[in-house]
Amino acid sequence: MSVDRAVMAFAGCMVLVSLLLAHFVHPAWIWLTVFVGANLLQASFTGFCPAAALFKKLGFKPGAAFR
Structure with a gap:
């Protein structure tokens, strides 16, 4: 799961x-x-998104939200 998708899932x-x-x-x-x-x-x-920074530290890969 990418950072973008993790942020969207977390926000939802x-x-x-x-x-x-x-x-x-x-x-x-x-x-x-x-x-x-x-x-x-x-x-x-x-x-700047604090949740994205946290997910990056947790090991989520950066990438496009939809592929």
Whole structure:
């Protein structure tokens, strides 16, 4: 799995988890979704993504998201 796909999978999981937590635990968990979205937006403009840096350190290979 490439770093790009790992970041997309992680972001998608975080959004789904935060929505479940907001529904079943407390509505304030929706802020996690806001944070994930804001991080994805800033990464698209700056090219810096903390999750991508972490996945690279964990050994994921850089590469195109879709091949």
